[in-house]
Structures are given as C-alpha cells and as structure tokens.
Amino acid sequence: MDLLKRCSILLTILAAANANAVEPPRQAVATLLNRNPLDNRDITGTVVFTETSNGTQITGTIVGLPAGKYGFHVHEMGTIVTCDAAGGHFNPDGTNHGGIDHEVRHVGDLGNVEFEGAILGVSNINIVDTVLTLRGRNNIVGRTLVLHAEEDDLGLGGNEGSLTTGNAGARVACGVIGIAAPLDPWNSAATSSPSILVFIASAIFVYVRA
Numbered sequence: 001m002d003l004l005k006r007c008s009i010l011l012t013i014l015a016a017a018n019a020n021a022v023e024p025p026r027q028a029v030a031t032l033l034n035r036n037p038l039d040n041r042d043i044t045g046t047v048v049f050t051e052t053s054n055g056t057q058i059t060g061t062i063v064g065l066p067a068g069k070y071g072f073h074v075h076e077m078g079t080i081v082t083c084d085a086a087g088g089h090f091n092p093d094g095t096n097h098g099g100i101d102h103e104v105r106h107v108g109d110l111g112n113v114e115f116e117g118a119i120l121g122v123s124n125i126n127i128v129d130t131v132l133t134l135r136g137r138n139n140i141v142g143r144t145l146v147l148h149a150e151e152d153d154l155g156l157g158g159n160e161g162s163l164t165t166g167n168a169g170a171r172v173a174c175g176v177i178g179i180a181a182p183l184d185p186w187n188s189a190a191t192s193s194p195s196i197l198v199f200i201a202s203a204i205f206v207y208v209r210a
Contacts, residue, residue, distance in 0.1 A: 024181075024182045024184075025050055025051040025052065026050075026051045026134040026135065026181075026182070027048060027049065027050045027051070027134075027180040027181045027182075028048070028049040028134055028140070028141050028177050028178060028179060028180050029046065029047070029048050029049070029177070029178060029180040030046070030047045030049075030144075030145040030175040030176065030177045030178070031044075031045075031046050031175045032044060032045040032046070032047065032062055032145065032147055032173040032174060032175040033173055033174070033175060034064070034172060034173050035080060035081075035082050035083050035173070035174060036082065036083070036170075036171075036172070039172065041064055041065075041172070042063075042064050043062070043063070043064030043065060043147070043172055043173040044062070044063060044064060044173070045060060045061055045062030045063060045064075045123070045147075045173065046060050046061065047059070047060030047062070047125060047145055047175075048060055048180065049132075049134060049140065049177065051133075051134055052128065054128050054130070055128045055129055055130035055131075056128065056129050056130075056132055056133060056134065057126075057127075057128050058110070058125060058126070058127050058128070058129060059125055059126050060124075060125045061122065061123065061124055061125070062113065062115075062122070062123045062125070062147060062173070063120060063121065063122050063123075064120065064121065064173070065115045065121045065123075065147075065172070066115065066121050067115050067116055067117060067118070067121050068114070068115055068121070068151065069112040069113070069114050069115075069151040069152075070112060070113055070114075070115065070123075070147055070148055070149065070150065070151060070152075070168070070172075071111075071112055071146075071147070071148035071150065071151065071152035071165075071166055071168025071169070072110045072111060072112060072113045072145075072146075072147055072148070072152070073089050073090075073106070073108045073109060073110055073145075073146050073148070073152075073168070074089070074090045074107070074108030074110065074132060074140050074143050074144070074145055074146070074177070075087055075088060075089055075090060075108060075143060075144045075145075075146050075174075076088055076089065076090045076091070076108070076143060076144075077143065077144060078142045078143055078144055078176045078177075079144070080144055080174050080175065080176055083144070083146055083171035083172075083173070083174035084171060086143075086144035086146060086171075086174055088164070088165075089106040089108040089109060089164075089165070090106060090107050090108030090132075090140060090143050091106035091107060091108065092107060092137065092138070093106075093107070096155055096163040096164075097109060097154075097155045097162065097163050097164055097165060097166050098154060098155040099111045099152075099154035099155065100127070100129060100131075102154065102155065104155075105131070105155070107131055107132050107138045107140075108132065108140070108143070109166075110127070110129065110132075111152060111154060112151055112152050112154075113125055113147070140177050141177055141178065141179060142176070142177065142178075143176070143177055144174050144175065144176055144177065145174060145175055145176075145177055146171050146173070146174045147171070147172055147173040147174065148168035148169050148170065148171055148172065149168070149169035149170040149171070149172045150167065150168050150169030150170075151168065152166035152167070152168040153166050153167050153168075154166055
C-alpha cells in the first residue's frame with residue numbers, strides 16, 4: 001500500500017476516534033442577589049445550567065419574592081455593578097421578545113418563574129430550553145441571569161414594551177453566569193483526551209514508516 005493510501009486510512013481513523021471521544025456535560029451557574037441598595041429585600045438564589053441530550057436543563061431555587069410569576073431572562077452583558085448594567089436581553093438574532101416555547105423569541109427569553117408561599121416566597125426551577133447553550137453562538141456563559149419585579153407578558157401585551165422586555169418591570173436580582181464544571185472541556189480547544197491523541201499519533205508514525 002502506498003504512502004498516500006496509508007495516510008488517508010489513518011486520517012479517517014483519527015477523525016472517527018475524535019468524534020467518538022466522550023466529553024462530560026458542561027455546567028454553568030449563576031448566584032442571584034438583590035443588587036439595588038434602595039431595596040432591602042433579601043432576594044437570593046442559585047441557578048444551574050446543565051447540558052443534556054434534550055437541551056440545556058435549568059434548575060435551582062430562588063427565595064424572597066411574594067407568591068406570583070416573575071420575568072426571568074438572560075441579559076447580554078456580564079456587568080452587575082447594578083442589575084441594570086447587564087444591558088438588554090441576550091438577542092443575537094435581533095428578534096422580538098417572546099416566551100420560552102415561542103418560535104420567535106430572544107435567546108435569553110426564559111418566560112416566568114413562579115414563587116409560592118404565604119410569607120417568604122420560594123421558586124423551584126426545573127425547565128429545559130433548546131435555544132440557549134453553553135457553547136457556540138448561543139453560549140450564555142459570561143452573561144447575566146436576571147429576575148424581574150413583574151410577570152412577563154411573553155410578547156403578547158400589544159405594545160412596544162411587550163416586544164422588547166415583556167413588560168416585566170424592574171430588575172430585582174441578578175448574577176453572572178459562570179463556569180461550574182467540568183474544567184477540562186472549558187480550558188482546552190481539544191475534545192479528545194491528550195492520551196488518545198498521543199496514542200493515535202504514534203500509531204500513524206509507525207504505520208506510515210512500515
């Protein structure tokens with residue numbers, strides 16, 4: 001077998017090995033806090049974003065608001081000196097605002113979270129979104145998760161504010177979405193482990209010289 005055919009076969013093997021390398025699911029996390037010095041409510045929470053085969057699973061708990069529904073979005077910036085510093089909704093496509101299940105929506109549109117409880121409201125979150133991601137064009141890492149003061153009308157309010165913000169009102173808590181785990185996929189451009197690549201490279205060297 002000539003050298004060109006050998007190289008072609010081994011490159012095919014390398015590509016297959018790289019495609020079959022299993023990468024652990026990525027996780028990101030946001031810690032929500034009330035960052036308004038004029039609002040003394042203790043609003044806190046932790047929200048985790050996890051890659052799954054069905055999309056990005058969003059889980060967590062937030063406490064501190066009365067029972068009801070409140071707008072919940074990913075905003076474009078990662079600046080949280082105040083929650084207002086996070087800019088508008090993450091919207092790389094320049095579309096109108098909508099609900100999480102709407103065909104037309106911002107990438108950062110997550111609809112509403114619901115608080116329950118007579119005294120201190122608690123929201124337990126467990127949703128899956130197929131639009132926002134932890135990699136690629138719709139990657140939300142480094143952006144800000146924001147909880148609003150009012151219910152999001154999901155773009156159905158019939159006015160300009162509805163199509164941009166859902167009329168969800170002021171921002172009552174926010175947190176930057178940061179890397180949680182695992183570290184290796186985030187820190188390396190390679191998807192295959194170094195040991196696999198070294199083994200394959202060695203095999204190519206031996207095979208070509210044979």
